[in-house]
Amino acid sequence: MAKKRDGENERKPQAEKAVSRRDFVKTGAAAGVGAAVLSTSGTALAQVSPVEAIQWHYEADIVVIGGGCTGLPAAIRARDLGASVIVVDQNFDLGGKMLHSGGWVSLGGGDPLQKRDIAGEGDREGFVTAPRLQSVAELSEDPDFLFRDHTDWSVMDAAAQAPYRYNERDLHRAYADNCYATREFLMANYVRFGRITGTHGNGGMSRARRATTFLMEGSTTDIKKGTVSRRDAGVARVSSSHFAPRVMADGAKVASAGARTNGAALSRGLEFSAREKGVRFLLNRHMDEIIREQQFSGRVVGIRASYSPRFDPQTGAQLESLWQNGNVDDRTETIFIRARKAIVIGAGGHGANPQFRSMFYPAWREPAFVSSGWALLGPRGQDASGIIAGMRIGANLAGMQQNLGYDSTFHFPGVLATRDPYTDMLPGHPTFSMRGSTGIALGSDSFQHLIVVNQVGKRFFNELLVTRRQGGAWFPAGPEKGQPKRGLEHVQLDWRNASVENIRATYAEPNSIHAALAMNEGSKAPDFLSGPIWAIFDRAAVERDKWNIDPPFTSPTNGFFFSADTIAELAAKILAGHEFQRVPLTYLADTVARWNTYADKGSDPEFGRGSDAPMYRIEKPPFYAATLYPVWHDSYGGLRINGRAQVIDMQGEPIPGLYAGGEASGGGQQHGLGRALVHGYIAGTNAAAEPTT
Amino acid sequence: METSTPTAAVTSHATSVVVWDVPSAIVAGERFRITVGIKCSDECHLPNTDFGIYDDEGAQVATGTLSDERWPGTTGLYVAEVELDAPAGEGLHIWSVKGPSTALGAGPLTGLGTDSGSDTGIPHAEGSTRFGVRVVSPPECLVRVEAVDQITQTPISGARVVMHPYKAVSDERGVAEVRVAKGAYTLFVSQTGYLTFRLPVEVDADMTARAELSPEPVPERN
Numbered sequence: 001m002a003k004k005r006d007g008e009n010e011r012k013p014q015a016e017k018a019v020s021r022r023d024f025v026k027t028g029a030a031a032g033v034g035a036a037v038l039s040t041s042g043t044a045l046a047q048v049s050p051v052e053a054i055q056w057h058y059e060a061d062i063v064v065i066g067g068g069c070t071g072l073p074a075a076i077r078a079r080d081l082g083a084s085v086i087v088v089d090q091n092f093d094l095g096g097k098m099l100h101s102g103g104w105v106s107l108g109g110g111d112p113l114q115k116r117d118i119a120g121e122g123d124r125e126g127f128v129t130a131p132r133l134q135s136v137a138e139l140s141e142d143p144d145f146l147f148r149d150h151t152d153w154s155v156m157d158a159a160a161q162a163p164y165r166y167n168e169r170d171l172h173r174a175y176a177d178n179c180y181a182t183r184e185f186l187m188a189n190y191v192r193f194g195r196i197t198g199t200h201g202n203g204g205m206s207r208a209r210r211a212t213t214f215l216m217e218g219s220t221t222d223i224k225k226g227t228v229s230r231r232d233a234g235v236a237r238v239s240s241s242h243f244a245p246r247v248m249a250d251g252a253k254v255a256s257a258g259a260r261t262n263g264a265a266l267s268r269g270l271e272f273s274a275r276e277k278g279v280r281f282l283l284n285r286h287m288d289e290i291i292r293e294q295q296f297s298g299r300v301v302g303i304r305a306s307y308s309p310r311f312d313p314q315t316g317a318q319l320e321s322l323w324q325n326g327n328v329d330d331r332t333e334t335i336f337i338r339a340r341k342a343i344v345i346g347a348g349g350h351g352a353n354p355q356f357r358s359m360f361y362p363a364w365r366e367p368a369f370v371s372s373g374w375a376l377l378g379p380r381g382q383d384a385s386g387i388i389a390g391m392r393i394g395a396n397l398a399g400m401q402q403n404l405g406y407d408s409t410f411h412f413p414g415v416l417a418t419r420d421p422y423t424d425m426l427p428g429h430p431t432f433s434m435r436g437s438t439g440i441a442l443g444s445d446s447f448q449h450l451i452v453v454n455q456v457g458k459r460f461f462n463e464l465l466v467t468r469r470q471g472g473a474w475f476p477a478g479p480e481k482g483q484p485k486r487g488l489e490h491v492q493l494d495w496r497n498a499s500v501e502n503i504r505a506t507y508a509e510p511n512s513i514h515a516a517l518a519m520n521e522g523s524k525a526p527d528f529l530s531g532p533i534w535a536i537f538d539r540a541a542v543e544r545d546k547w548n549i550d551p552p553f554t555s556p557t558n559g560f561f562f563s564a565d566t567i568a569e570l571a572a573k574i575l576a577g578h579e580f581q582r583v584p585l586t587y588l589a590d591t592v593a594r595w596n597t598y599a600d601k602g603s604d605p606e607f608g609r610g611s612d613a614p615m616y617r618i619e620k621p622p623f624y625a626a627t628l629y630p631v632w633h634d635s636y637g638g639l640r641i642n643g644r645a646q647v648i649d650m651q652g653e654p655i656p657g658l659y660a661g662g663e664a665s666g667g668g669q670q671h672g673l674g675r676a677l678v679h680g681y682i683a684g685t686n687a688a689a690e691p692t693t
Numbered sequence: 694m695e696t697s698t699p700t701a702a703v704t705s706h707a708t709s710v711v712v713w714d715v716p717s718a719i720v721a722g723e724r725f726r727i728t729v730g731i732k733c734s735d736e737c738h739l740p741n742t743d744f745g746i747y748d749d750e751g752a753q754v755a756t757g758t759l760s761d762e763r764w765p766g767t768t769g770l771y772v773a774e775v776e777l778d779a780p781a782g783e784g785l786h787i788w789s790v791k792g793p794s795t796a797l798g799a800g801p802l803t804g805l806g807t808d809s810g811s812d813t814g815i816p817h818a819e820g821s822t823r824f825g826v827r828v829v830s831p832p833e834c835l836v837r838v839e840a841v842d843q844i845t846q847t848p849i850s851g852a853r854v855v856m857h858p859y860k861a862v863s864d865e866r867g868v869a870e871v872r873v874a875k876g877a878y879t880l881f882v883s884q885t886g887y888l889t890f891r892l893p894v895e896v897d898a899d900m901t902a903r904a905e906l907s908p909e910p911v912p913e914r915n
Contacts, residue, residue, distance in 0.1 A: 443909040443910075443911075445883070445887070445888050445889055445909055446885070448883070448889065538713075539766065540713070544853065545885050546885045563766070565709070565711070565730075565732045565764075565767040565768055565769060565770040566709040566711060566732055566770075568709060569709075569732075593823075596824075596825070597825060600717075600785055600825035600827060600858075601785065602857030602858060610857075611879065612889075612891070613881060613883065613889045613891070614853065614855035614857070614881045614883065614889075615857075617713070617715075619711070619712065619713040619714075619715075619824075620713040620714070620728075621711055621713070621730060621764060621766070621767050621770055622766045622767050622770075
């Protein structure tokens with residue numbers, strides 16, 4: 001269990017602290033608290049294992065670290081090419097972040113899906129009957145065109161970032177050349193795509209390239225037939241399932257009536273195929289070290305991995321994967337796995353590692369804030385372990401500034417009362433108890449009904465702007481996204497895209513997240529953590545804007561939602577009940593009183609509220625406090641890889657036998673699944689062709 | 694070295710006062726109602742407890758008595774509705790509520806709560822809070838606002854219409870009527886699921902405004 005920092009322990013009576021700690025254990029919040037601590041330490045910091053002394057427990061041609069959207073395609077592809085494959089994953093189930101994603105896969109360059117939509121054709125199974133959503137011109141391109149789009153120096157977004165300029169050229173040439181084969185490969189492995197609509201974050205300015213994945217709602221879940229039961233697909237605002245941690249969306253517009261879309265369709269399809277093809281899985285198995293012949297020379301020969309089971313905090317039951325075939329249930333604390341040909345790192349990014357991510361932004365050393373899918377992935381997910389293990393054997397890094405070039409790398413999803421605000425998981429998935437609440441999802445307009453305060457109870461920004469973010473320079477873009485031309489009118493590599501005049505005319509970044517993460521009176525040396533952020537509102541707000549503040553959207557026990565008869569009581573409850581509230585909210589009562597005087601006057605001299613939306617007093621009991629947590633969603637910056645997905649060392653040479661992709665790799669600013677899936681496909685292809693040792 | 698002071702045998706319980714439902718605009722001389730709640734820090738039962746309401750000069754303008762019922766959703770808030778006369782002068786007046794009021798002759802209050810068990814015979818310290826009373830001149834103009842969905846062009850009922858400090862709510866036809874004094878306003882129309890409509894208006898006679906609200910986009914999760 002994490003301890004409060006900054007000497008905060010001295011501030012509270014011992015008995016009071018003990019009660020608070022017991023409550024957290026009892027309610028399961030401890031599971032979340034542990035995340036920050038485990039992910040900041042522990043990984044790959046032990047001594048280097050001497051190769052000749054190792055007793056290997058398992059061996060395979062290819063060892064894949066991480067069963068997500070890099071690892072699964074890599075494993076399947078290598079298996080298709082005749083290699084034996086073992087996948088280790090620190091979690092109890094497969095899919096990584098892909099499982100809770102929207103399932104949107106942006107490829108392009110004239111991929112088979114673009115061609116299908118151009119021809120106005122449906123899919124082989126007859127599920128896709130919706131008309132195409134983009135014009136022929138918007139779908140027509142070739143790999144050269146895609147490559148130029150992904151390396152265009154001139155594009156600036158509305159936050160004045162250049163999302164394509166710094167992409168590794170060799171990597172993106174290979175990406176463009178492999179999109180066709182990757183889309184075909186996915187479709188051959190139980191992945192069903194709907195119509196193309198738009199393009200994914202930083203997936204290029206000029207063409208439509210993105211489609212989501214679906215299954216058809218049916219009486220049973222049958223991956224071969226392409227069906228998912230209603231229970232597995234989930235019921236909106238009621239229940240998720242083990243199959244799909246987020247309720248699958250309606251896919252009528254992109255496929256046909258009855259289609260249900262999101263990352264579960266992609267992830268479970270790939271998982272099903274991998275299991276069917278004989279990939280072996282060691283789940284609950286965290287890679288701690290990649291072993292090379294010598295630390296900085298020779299081939300990689302295997303990995304050391306430790307047992308990392310997860311347990312339900314309420315029942316104590318060990319969590320198990322949805323499907324079991326292909327699983328190797330080995331509970332030995334430490335094992336060594338030999339890779340005869342190659343190792344593929346698909347271990348994900350660093351979004352949940354406060355020490356690692358603070359390289360980019362010191363404010364993110366705050367352990368309270370987690371990466372998206374924190375409950376799903378557990379305390380070891382997105383812990384940078386793949387990157388750190390590569391660094392230990394001489395790997396170089398790439399794209400380390402690119403975390404700052406995408407507007408959802410870290411942001412406020414606008415979801416109150418949960419630690420995991422990016423995902424809207426409902427009860428039904430085995431990890432729901434880790435988070436305890438789904439959260440109250442609010443559009444930015446609804447923020448007119450509340451105020452947002454920092455850990456000492458002071459406002460810091462216009463609440464209507466707190467969750468806004470700006471960026472978005474990808475098809476069809478346009479001036480509101482930073483670019484002078486929209487859609488097909490965009491001109492690649494045109495200096496006018498980056499002119500000072502254009503940037504002045506289109507800059508629209510509110511920068512509110514930086515105000516939220518700033519130091520305040522409660523921040524203490526040496527880390528000067530900003531602390532939690534609270535939305536404060538009253539009963540009248542709940543009634544006016546019709547918020548559902550009942551479980552499962554909030555939890556009375558997880559420490560992320562409080563109600564009280566008075567503001568002073570509310571402040572006291574937050575301090576006693578929220579793990580990361582290290583200081584009293586000294587100013588909260590004054591802040592609310594002052595806010596009410598502003599509401600009486602209809603204007604807010606501090607942060608400019610009043611001209612943009614009505615202001616309401618916070619006055620009618622009970623009063624509520626709910627966390628407004630930012631999330632580090634996906635991460636950029638990681639191991640440098642070349643176009644063959646080989647990890648590159650400090651001398652610019654490939655580390656023999658070592659491959660990586662997705663968020664464990666750097667040099668690619670493209671958001672989402674497309675990048676990782678292509679990396680996985682390339683890595684699997686080349687790893688299988690390595691000599692056997 | 695400090696010597697410790699002997700602890701008093703009886704200490705008073707702290708109390709908090711909350712005020713809500715104050716109308717945002719009150720016409721000079723008219724009567725209006727507010728709701729007052731008082732809470733003991735020990736969650737004592739506080740029935741028939743008296744409190745006073747005081748104007749900007751500190752003069753008592755009304756008294757009230759808490760009801761026997763605890764306010765829903767709270768652990769120990771007892772409330773009363775009070776009717777008040779608006780002051781004559783236009784503008785924002787800052788009034789206050791103080792209570793429990795021992796000066797009114799109620800004597801030390803005894804807590805009857807069974808959950809705390811420690812409060813029998815313990816007096817309650819007076820709490821207080823301030824609230825704004827905005828007094829306006831009688832409105833001369835009628836602003837009729839029609840709230841409709843921009844896409845479907847269907848009426849939006851229950852929309853909140855705000856022309857600070859005047860407020861109204863649209864009926865089932867999507868129509869709200871706001872009576873305002875002549876002057877410059879920002880007309881806001883908002884409803885759950887829509888982006889707030891905003892229009893600067895100069896009112897010098899009766900007028901009608903059509904507010905087309907666009908649905909709030911659902912954020913996409915990639």
